[in-house]
Amino acid sequence: MKKINLDYTAAAPVDKEVLEKMIPFFSEYYGNPSSGHSLGEIPRKALQEARENVAGLIGADPAAIIFTASASEANNLAVKGFAKANMKKGKHIVTSSVEHFSILNQLKTLKKEGFSVTELPVDNYGLVNPADLAEAITDQTILVSIQAANPEIGTIQPIKELVAVAKERDVVFHTDAAAAVGWIPIDVQKLGVDMLSLAGDQFYGPKGSGALFVKRGVRVMPLIEGGIQEKGLRAGTENVALVAGLGEAARIAAEQLEERAEKAAAFRDRLKESLFNSIPHLQLNGHPEKRVPRNLNISVSFVEGEALLMRLDMAGINVSSGSSCTSQALKSSHVLTALGVPPELAQGSLQLTAGPDNKIEDIPYITEQLADVASILRNMSPLYHQYMKEAKQNA
Numbered sequence: 001m002k003k004i005n006l007d008y009t010a011a012a013p014v015d016k017e018v019l020e021k022m023i024p025f026f027s028e029y030y031g032n033p034s035s036g037h038s039l040g041e042i043p044r045k046a047l048q049e050a051r052e053n054v055a056g057l058i059g060a061d062p063a064a065i066i067f068t069a070s071a072s073e074a075n076n077l078a079v080k081g082f083a084k085a086n087m088k089k090g091k092h093i094v095t096s097s098v099e100h101f102s103i104l105n106q107l108k109t110l111k112k113e114g115f116s117v118t119e120l121p122v123d124n125y126g127l128v129n130p131a132d133l134a135e136a137i138t139d140q141t142i143l144v145s146i147q148a149a150n151p152e153i154g155t156i157q158p159i160k161e162l163v164a165v166a167k168e169r170d171v172v173f174h175t176d177a178a179a180a181v182g183w184i185p186i187d188v189q190k191l192g193v194d195m196l197s198l199a200g201d202q203f204y205g206p207k208g209s210g211a212l213f214v215k216r217g218v219r220v221m222p223l224i225e226g227g228i229q230e231k232g233l234r235a236g237t238e239n240v241a242l243v244a245g246l247g248e249a250a251r252i253a254a255e256q257l258e259e260r261a262e263k264a265a266a267f268r269d270r271l272k273e274s275l276f277n278s279i280p281h282l283q284l285n286g287h288p289e290k291r292v293p294r295n296l297n298i299s300v301s302f303v304e305g306e307a308l309l310m311r312l313d314m315a316g317i318n319v320s321s322g323s324s325c326t327s328q329a330l331k332s333s334h335v336l337t338a339l340g341v342p343p344e345l346a347q348g349s350l351q352l353t354a355g356p357d358n359k360i361e362d363i364p365y366i367t368e369q370l371a372d373v374a375s376i377l378r379n380m381s382p383l384y385h386q387y388m389k390e391a392k393q394n395a
Contacts, residue, residue, distance in 0.1 A: 001315070001316045002315075002316045002317075002362065002365055003316045003318075004316060004317045004318070004358070004362050004365070004366060005318045005355060005357065005358075006317060006318060006319045006352040006353060006354070006355075006358070006366070007318045007319055007320045007351070007352075007353055008294065008353040008354065008355030008356075009151055009179070009202070009295075009320065009351065009353040010320060010353075011201070011207070012201060012202070012204055012355055012356075013204065013356070013357075014204060014205065014206050014245065014249075015204040015205070015248075015249060015252060017248060017252060018204060018205055018206065018245045018248045018249045018252070019245070021244050021245060021247075021248040022206065022241045022242070022244055022245040022248075023241075025043065025046065025240045025241035025244055026241050029042045029043055029046070029240070030043075031043050032237055033046075033047050033237075033238055033240060034227070034229065034237065043238075043240040046240055046243070046244045046247075047067075047238060047240065047243055047244075048062070049244075049247055050067075050243045050244055050246055050247025050248075050250075051063075051065045051067075051247070052247075053247040053248065053250040053251040053254075054198075054211050054246060054247055054250045055213075056250065056251070056254055057181065057182070057186070057250040057251075057253055057254045058177075058181060058186045058187065058188050058196060058198070058213060059186070059187035059188050059189050059190065060188045060189075060196075060213050061216070063216075064213050064214055064215060064216060065211050065212075065213060066211060066212045066213075066214055066230045066231065066233050066234055067209075067210070067211050067230055067234065067238060067243050067246070068210040068211060068212055068234060069208050069209070069210060069239075069242075070199060070208065070209075070210040071100075071102070071176065071178035071197045071198060071199035071202075071210045072100075072102035072210075073210060073223075074197035074198070074199075074210045074211060074212035075100070075102040075103055075106070075145075075176050075197050076102065076106050076223060077212050077220060077222070077223055077233065077234070078145070078174045078195045078197060078212055078214075078220070079093070079103060079106055079107065079110075079143065079145055079174065080106055080109075080110065080221075080223060081220040081221045081222065081223055081233070082142070082143055082172065082174070082195070082218070082219070082220050082221075083110055083115060083142070083143060084221045085219045085220055085221035086142050086143075086172075086219060087115075087142075089142050090138075090139070090140035090141060090142040091114055091115045091116060091140060091142070092115070092116045092117075092118070092138055092140040092141040092142065093107060093110065093115060093116070093117050093118075093141070093142065093143045093144075093145065094117075094118045094120065094133060094136045094137060094141060094143070094144045094145075094146075094171075095107060095117065095118070095119055095120070095144070095145045095146060096119060096120045096122060096128050096146050096147065096157075097119045097120065097121055097122060097334070097338040098122050098126055098147070098150055098152075098153075098155075098334070098335045098338050098339075099145070099146070099147055099176065100147065100151060100176055100178070102176070103145055103147075103176060104119075104334075116140070118136045120132050120133060120136060120146075121338070122338050122339060123339075124339050124340050125155055125286060125287040125288075125290070125339070126150055126153050126155035126286055126287065126335065126338070126339055127155060127157065127158070127287065127290070128146055128157055128158070128162060130158065130161045130162050130164075130165050133146075133162055133165045133166070134165045134168075137165070137166070137169045137171055141169065141171050142171065142172065143171065143172050143173075143174060144162070144166045144171055144172070144173045144174070145173075145174040145175070145176070146159070146162055146173075146175060147175060147176040147177070147179070148175045148176065148177035148179070148180035148181075148186065148196075149177070149179040149180040149183075149184070149291075149292050150179060150286070150335060151178065151179035152297060152333060152335045152336075152351055153285045153286030153287075153291070153295070153297045153335055153336070153339070153351075154179070154286045154287075154291035154292045154294075154295025154296075154297060155286045155287045155290060155291055156180065156184065156287070156290045156291060156292060157175075159175055159191050159193065160190070160191050160192065163191055163192040163193055164192070167192060172194045172195070172218060173192070173193050173194050173195075174193065174194065174195040174196070174197070175191070175193050175195070175196050175197070176197045177196050177197060177198050178197060178198055178199040178202055178210075179202065179292060179295075180292060181196075181198040181199075181202065181203065181253075182198075182202060182203025182204075182249075182250075182253040182257070182260075183202075183203070183257075183260070183261055183264070183292045183293055183294060184257075184261065184292060184293070185257065188213055188215070193213075193215075194214075194215045194218050195212060195213060195214050195215065195218060195220075196212070196213040197210065197211075197212050197213075198210060198211050198212075198213075200242075200245065200246035200249050200250070203249055203250070203253040204249055204252070204253075204356070205245050205246045205248070205249030205250070206241075206242050206245040206246065206249075208239070208242050209239075209242040209243065209245060209246035209249075210246075211246065214233070220233060222234060222235065224236060260293075261293040261294075262293070264293045264294035264354040264355075264358075265293035265294070266360075267354045267358050267359075267360060267363075268293065268294060268295070268296045268352075268354050270360055270363055271296060271352065271354075271363050271366065271367075272284070272296055272298075274363050274364070274366075274367045275298065275366075275367055275370065278367050278371050279300070279367070279370060279371050279374055281300070281301035281302065282298050282299065282300060282301070283298060283299040283301070283341075283345060284296075284297070284298055285297040285298065285299060285336060285339065285341065285349060286339075293354075294353050294354040294355070295351070295352075295353055295354075296351075296352040296353075296354075297349060297350070297351050297352070298349065298350055298352070299336075299341065299345045299346065299348050299349040299350075300348045300349075300350065300370075300374050301345060301348060301384075302348070302377075302378045302381045302383050302384035302387065303348045303374060303377040303378060303381060303384075304347050304348055304377070305321035305347055305348050305349050305350060306321050307377055308321065308348065308350055308370075308373055308374070308377065309321040309350070311373040311376070311377070312369060312370065312373060315369040315373070317366060317369055317370075319350050319351065319352055320350070320351040320352075320353070321349065321350060321351070332346035332347055333346055333349065336349055344383065
């Protein structure tokens with residue numbers, strides 16, 4: 001049986017060059033980078049090299065890069081850290097309805113602490129309208145946090161235009177770019193953002209590695225207090241192996257950005273064409289063009305996503321579903337709900353993410369298996385039989 005992974009957003013293999021870069025720091029160069037003696041010299045240089053590589057990937061000053069253990073931590077440092085450091089200026093934050101839970105859930109916590117939050121709507125493609133942002137900003141607004149690209153549906157936001165709106169009112173702008181960095185060109189200087197979060201595992205770096213770009217002059221309160229590591233914004237001895245891996249992954253991503261994007265987009269587009277030509281009643285979710293190159297999100301009408309996922313897994317195909325099991329009940333994706341996708345269609349959504357091992361020649365097998373699974377599940381669906389009955393009557 002074939003084994004095909006189409007869920008590279010959830011997890012991806014570490015690039016071999018990245019792994020080679022990391023290994024010496026587990027045992028050979030084990031010193032603490034904060035040490036003043038010779039054991040700390042090579043680890044200290046590795047941190048600086050990684051800082052420069054990450055900065056190079058996003059067009060930043062290396063001194064503005066703060067290493068974290070994930071994009072989720074970077075998001076929390078950016079939003080909570082900024083909010084608590086600047087609450088005397090105002091307690092209003094603007095975000096979008098399709099943000100990652102590492103943004104939305106911490107904003108729920110901040111609301112309990114007296115902050116107010118405006119969640120901007122999106123259109124049926126998942127795009128935020130800059131005019132809506134302009135209307136939402138008040139004299140109490142201190143921060144706007146809107147993602148660069150959505151990890152579920154792939155839609156790329158007009159960040160430069162949104163930043164321009166925020167800057168007209170002198171409001172700081174943060175973007176969660178975990179789904180974008182390493183796949184589309186990102187330059188913090190050209191975008192004008194004040195803070196940006198990223199995750200190494202999204203471009204073949206190690207899990208547990210992330211970073212936050214903080215523009216000079218932006219005041220942030222640390223969430224982890226202790227020593228003076230990372231400019232005092234993230235205490236604790238740095239995990240040099242993971243940081244070195246993140247830096248190497250960033251270096252490679254910068255060099256191979258165009259090649260990787262073209263390869264992923266070619267696979268995705270061929271897969272999309274094959275699926276839509278072979279399987280009836282499919283819907284594309286997200287923007288048809290303004291999306292990250294490796295993302296394809298579809299809804300399969302008249303079936304439930306978790307059942308699709310499990311049956312495809314039995315056929316050796318790994319995908320992600322747009323519904324999640326919560327308290328014994330299936331809950332539709334908040335992203336698809338925000339797009340206006342009906343609950344019964346949102347429940348049948350699949351997220352397919354291309355990666356390094358995907359091959360064009362695997363597409364017929366993927367299409368065949370999904371077609372078979374959809375047919376089996378539809379034959380068990382009362383909704384599908386009702387639809388077919390009504391279609392015959394109206395023919």
